[in-house]
Amino acid sequence: MPAPLAVSSPFKFLDAYTSADKNRFFGRNAEQKRLVELLFRSRLVLVYGPSGTGKTSLVQCGLAKAIPASDYFSVQIRRRGDLRQTLVSILSGILEENTATEPVALVAECIRYALRPIYLIFDQLEELFISGSAEEQTWFTGFLKEIEHSSLACKIVLVIREDFLAYLYAYEDQLPGLFDFRMRVEPMSERNLQEVIVGTFSQIEDIRLVDEAKTVALILENNRSSANTFQLPYLQVYLDRLWRQENEKEPEPPVWITPALVEEVGRIDDVLEVFLAEQKKSITDQLPPDEQPAVSQVLEAFVTYEGTRREHRLASLEETARLPIALLMRILTELERTRLIRRDEETYELAHDSLAKVIDKGRSAEQRQINDIIRRLKEAYREYIEKKEADDLLLSPRRLSEIQLYEKAVHAELDRSLGKAESDAKWEYINASREFHRREQRRELEEQQQKNARLKRSIAIVSIFLLVALASVWFAVNQWNKTNRTRIVLQSDRMDPVQALVTVAEAYEQDPNELNRKALYNHFYNHRLYSSKIELDDTAIRGVDFSSDGKRLLLVAEDNRVYRWDPTGRQNGEGLFIPGRYLSVELSDDGRRVVALVEPGKLFFGDLETHQVQRIGTDSTVSTATISRDGHNVLTTNEEGLVTIWNTSGSKIGTLDALSPVELADFSPDDKMLLTVPTLSNEDVSLNKKLQLWDRSGTKLLDSQTFPDAVLSAVMSGEGSILIVSTTNGRVFRWDRIRRQVTPLQLMADNSLFTDVKLSADGQRIAASDGKVVYWWNAEGRVVDKLAYERRIRSIELAPDGQTTLVVVDTDVELWDADKQFKGKLSHKAAVSTAVFSPDGKTILTHTEDGKGYLWNLLDERLVELPHPEGVRDFDVSLDGQFITTLTDASWLYCWNRAGKPVDSLETEPIMEQILVTGDGRNVFMVDTNNTIFRWNRTDRRLTGMPGEILDYSEDHQIILVRTKTGKGYFWNSDGQPIDSLPLNLNENRAFLSNRGQEALLRTKEGKLYFWSRKNRRAIELPAGQASVTLSPDGESIIALTAGVNDAFSFWNLEGKPVANYPLKTGRLSDGYRISSFRISPSGEQILILLSGESQAFIWTRNTGALNLLNHNKVVEMGDFAPDGSLITTLQSEGQSVWWSTSGQRLLEWAGAINQYRFLQDGSTYYTVQNSRVSVWPGPDFIIPWLNKHISPAKRREILADVREEYQLQTSFWEAIWQAFRE
Structure with a gap:
């Protein structure tokens, strides 16, 4: 531990740079110029960015460095309890004498006093929304508005953390230009950081930087x-x-x-x-x-x-x-x-x-949970009050359950932190939510009771009138079939993945309702499918494993037989009977010999070809037995710690008398050494702290190492140079025999015990679990990642190459890649007792407690994966889906064919942010961080800079709308050649193209709307008051949300004449919301509306006028319709992707976080991006064709028959009648 700080540091440390530090401020030249430019253009500038990016230093020091002090007078303001009082106090302190008490008047006095413009810099404005009252926030908005509309020589800079930016959207109506002049402070690039380090050291007189390039690197x-x-x-x-x-x-x-x-x-x-x-x-x-x-x-x-x-x-x-x-x-x-x-x-x-x-x-985890509950409660209550106490903004049952779990603690914290009045108001909100849900439950119960009563009356009428009875039978058959299919689908969660998918697919084909559709999507997209199921007739499987070479499977059954199967899931020969209760069974690499240890400690050797079984030795106290990979020797230890080597004929080769009593003994992975751990002894307690390596015969000690505590387990790399050893006190060590180093692995928690540690074949990656958390270490012993679970972790397994980890939790086996990205779930009907990789890492073998085994391919058959060495920043697809182009964080461009094979690549020197692929995949347009366009022609391999900035493009990517530096708008074709131009200047205007690229909408800074088409070539101004506007997919209509006393959807034709108006039945979206996205379904009959910074979206249907709410857990960042309009996709802020029906019902919540997604234009393919992995899936309407291709109709009928028998299902009405008659 370092001594307490005694010498003053020459560095700024955690303090922000001020105007006094101008000579020490480096790395922000571009941001300084941008900030000055914004201040010259506007009186109100918004500066935002993540915490720790240097926003305060930029506005305090960077501004002072860029603008002479004689040109402006800077006033730094923090909230300090109350923003108004603080502002008055600071301004009054500047003046020698003043009589004014109002902030605006004080600003005017300060301008006269300073004889130059005054810059009010409100730093860390998030404090106003964290601790400030609604009245304080309202005053501040009014103050900004008053300054903005005054003639005072005053400019205002608002500095706020990015994660609080959404709070400002509520004030955009009062301050329309609030977001027009904003600047995001990005984290520094590596080049700028080099400038900071070198510049900082150069300004400190008593510091010398040696070998500058290497030291800085x-x-x-x-x-x-x-x-x-x-x-x-x-x-x-x-x-x-x-x-x-x-x-x-x-x-x-x-x-x-x-x-x-x-x-x-x-x-x-x-x-x-x-x-x-x-x-x-x-x-x-x-x-x-x-x-x-x-x-x-x-x-x-x-x-x-x-x-x-x-x-x-x-x-x-x-x-x-x-x-x-x-x-x-x-x-x-x-x-x-x-x-x-x-x-x-x-x-x-x-x-x-x-x-x-x-x-x-x-x-603590509990305190964080309580803080999170209070934070969400305050946010929900704020929105509830702002939206005039709407019922749909009351707390959900899930949130109420969380509050109830910590009710006393939450109540106490609210009273202490908010005061009695505000605490009581929020508790009334909680009680109102509870009462609302109780009323809803009572209403649903009454509706169900009414339905039941109607059904009883129907049955009575059927029994009286024969004619009505016949009609009712027909109706009942249909209703029974629907109900029965629903019952079968609801039971699919109890089935194994293949059974479940086949069953719900059958139900969906017969009745494609939303329940069946939801089940089909969930079982296909969120559950992996096994390649083979392993079952034995009339007996259960007790254990499974691969042979050391991976060419065979070993099955141990309840009937005391040992079976040999091939990796495709087919049995090889009859089982071999070995009497006794098995303690362990091992199979040799040649798949012929098996060694079984049975109670109380007897050892048997069996030949699966000749079916001969013989006893090895007469010792009945054998505690461990293992067979060498070549199958020639068996190594045993007994209760007295004696190590014995046997040959395949059952003859004793020798007893290792030179060793102390041994507790653990095993062959090395390459069969060249023996690994032993001596037994704890009263004479020498250090014995079982020692790990020893012997030659194959056990006569020569090759190496040894003593550890601080008793050895619990040891695992060795393939060639035996690296060993990972866990000890009884919970520590784990890495023993490098080549370098003669023993390194303790970094531990993140106390009182953890690692009984089973996993090591990749090359010794470069280590994994272990203490039952609650999975840890990963690198070769230096540092923790590189960890993953916590609420449920108990039964076991973990690391792939031989160290790139994939299996985590067994109850009935599920979860797959995680080396970047801790979720790769899928292996679902089972019963708890999983075993999950192992094949030696080549391509296959996974699982065994469940109900006595079944399953084989899974590591490569998922449902999709094509495109792996990348670094994160994927953007991607695009050619019109026919034959080419997929990806852009990585390292600015590498990769082209892939539909089978997932790379066919082309390009490293770009500028840092690219966005790509656009033309319909034929021949040209790729790229946009760098400076909005410069480049075109890469894959045919002639040229990367060409292009003039202008891409604003929008047609759905088929054949037409691109570009804005030049002078504001001129051009239409480009797919070769980057201008084919048309817009007669309107696009500077500071926003422009959108229709799907077909022949029509454009323009919105000016002042809010005016213009429509222009290449056909009539006239700019038509649309009526004012439109909260949001777009073009229909076919380009034949202009659709807008018109603000008014009651918001309405307005439709115009291409001549700008109104053709329809649909007032909203509920709610005013233009009041209190900022619309971020406005999507029209392909049919034009539905509209999807996304709200900026909100955790909800709306779907409006033209023929009913209904406005349905799509409620989310997090902020909705994007959303769109599927190409055929049959479903809606949305993406939340933490990567949670949700599919919805067009009626607003949830159909699918994707497992794992997703960065981006996209449908192919014909809907046949769905693409997802998860950090460095792009996945190519069948589209939702192509699940059934995929199933027909991969599982034959005969196999599906066989699976359905098994399901029917196992779960006692009746698949027809008449079968149910016959079953009832027989009973």
Whole structure:
């Protein structure tokens, strides 16, 4: 642990750069120019970006560096309890004398006093929405509006975190230009970071940078996160650590920053977490044990429920932390000294928002859950009040269940943090939600009772009137068939994946209702299909495994027989009977010999070809037995710790007398060595801490290693150079026999016990589970990732190449790739007892507790996967689907054919953001980060820069709308040649094309709408008051949501004349919402409406006028109709993709997070992007054809017959009647 900070650091550390630091501010030249440009163009500028990207430094220091101080007067403003009072206090403090008390008047006085324009910089504006009241927010909006409409020489800069940007959308109606001049502060590129590091060191007199290129490269590499990104606060802390470590060794200047020093400090994952932990420990070590928890209490008091920092005065901090004032002041003094907090007059707060994230991450799981509940409750309540207490914004039953689980804790936290009045208001909201759902349940129950009563009356009438009875029988047959199909579909979740898919497909083909459709989609897209099912007649399977070479399967049955199967799932020969209850069974690589250990410790050797079984030796205390890969020898240990080697004839080769009593013994994977662990002894307790490697005969000790604790398990790499060893105290070690190094693996939790550790064949990747969390380590022993489960993890398995991990949880086996991306689920009817990879890693073998085995191909037969070495940023598909083009984060362009084979590639020097593939796949248009267009012709292999910026394109990608720097609009063909132009200037205007690319809509900055078509070549102005507008898919109609007392959907023809108007029956979408997307179904009969920053969407149907709500858990980022209009797809902010029916019912929730998706134009193919993997699926209407292709009709009939027998299902009405008659 480093000593407490004693020497003042020359770095900014976590402090923002100010105007005094102009000579030390680097890496933001482009952003400075952009900010100045925006300030010259507008009086109101919005600056936003992720936490830790340097927004405050940019507006404080970057602005001062770009604009002379004589040209403007900067006023920095933070909320500090109440934004209005703070603003008045700051402005009054600038003036020597003033009589004004209103903020606007004070601004005018300050302008006269400063004799130059004044810039009001509202920094960390998210504090207004985290802690501010509705009245304070309303005042601030009015203040901005008043300044904007005044003639004062005043400009305003709003600085806010990106994840709070959605809060500003509510004020866009009052401030129409709020988002017109905005700037996103991106994380720094590697080139800019190099400039920051070099520039920072060059400005510090007593620091010398040695071997600049290598040192800077090492610093960047050591600060690169797992997501390949950099965070400025982390970099500043790391630079400070470099300086401090070298300064401690040689206090006299200068301090030399060398590659050796950087390598000595090394890579520190989450350096800010390490720094916080070190400084926190240095403070707690100064306190008595009973006062040490107070440090965590004080730090958590500075963090809000949202994980942002919170400021405190001493009185409020004393009330929140509930600590004696003397202890509190002592801790505050130390926290300020260690630069974890800063004090501004009477206010304390954390030094940086990044510290708040680290502290929030360290909270207990229960506290985070409570904070999350309160955060969602406050957000839901705010929306409920804003939308005038609409019933559809009451809390869902799921949210109410979460609140009920922690009700007392939530109630107490609300009372303490919000005050009695606000807490009671939110609790009334909770109670109103509960009462609403109780009323809904009663209503549904009454409806069901009424239905039941009607059915009884129908039956009575049928029994009286014969004629009516015959008609009713016909009706009953149809209803019974529907009900029975529903019952069968509902039971599909109990079936294995192939049974379930075949069953629901049969039901869907007979009756394609929404329930059957939902079941079909779920069982096809969310569940993998096994290639073979392994069952034995009249007996259950007790155990399964591959032979060491993977060419055979070993099955152990309940009838005391051992069976041999081939990897395709076919039995080879009759089973071999071996008497006794099996303890272990192993199969030799040649698939002929088997060794069985049965109770109480007898060993048998069997030949599956001759069906001969013989006893090996007379010892009945054998505890372990394993067969060599070549099948020539058997290695055993008994209860006395004696190790014996036998040959295949059952003769003893020898007893390893030279060894101490042995507890564990095994052959190495290459059969060249023996691995032993001695038994714990009273004479020498260190024996079972020692791992020993012997030659094949056991006469020569080749290597040994003693570990700190008793060895629990050991696994060896293929050639035996690497061993992973777990011990009884929960630690895991990596023993590198070549380098003679024993490295403890990094552990993330205490009290974990790893009984089974997995190692890839090359020794480069390690995986283990403690029953709750799966951990992955690299070859250096560092944790590279982890995955927590709520359910108990039964076991895990690592593929030989280390790229795929199986996690067994109850009846499911989940597949995760090396980037922790979900690859699918292997579902079973019963709990899974075994899941293993074949030695070549291409096949998975599972065994369930109901005595069945299953073989699964690692490559999913349902789809084609396109793997990439890095994340996929964008992709596009040719019109016929024959070519798929992908763009990676490393700016590599790949072209694939429909079978998933790469056919072309290109590395681009500019960083590309977007690609567009022409219909024939011959040309690829690319847009870089500067909106520059490039065209790559795959035929002549040329990459050509193109003038202009792409605005939109036709559905078939044959026509592209481009805007030049002068604002001129051109239509390009697929070769990038201009074929037409627009008569309107497109600068600061938004333009959209119809699907066929012959018509365009233009929306000006002032909100005016124009329609233009290539046919009539006239710009037609549309009526004002349109909240959103688009073109119908066929390009023949203009459709808009018209704002008014009652919103309406308006339709115009291509001449701009109104042809229809449909007032909305419920709700006003233009009031309080900002529409981000407006999609028309292919038929033009439905409209999908997405709202910016909202977790809901709406679907409007023309013939009924109904406006149905599509409710989501997270913010809806995109949505569209399928090409045939039969379903709706949406994507939420955390990658959750949902399919909906056109009536608004959920059809499918995709398993795993998705970054992008797209249908092929004919709907036959569906594409998804999951980080570095692109998947090509059959479209929803092509599931049945896929099933017919991969499972023959005869096989499907056989499966349905098995399902019918196993679940006692009647598949026809008359069969049910006959069954009832027989009973």
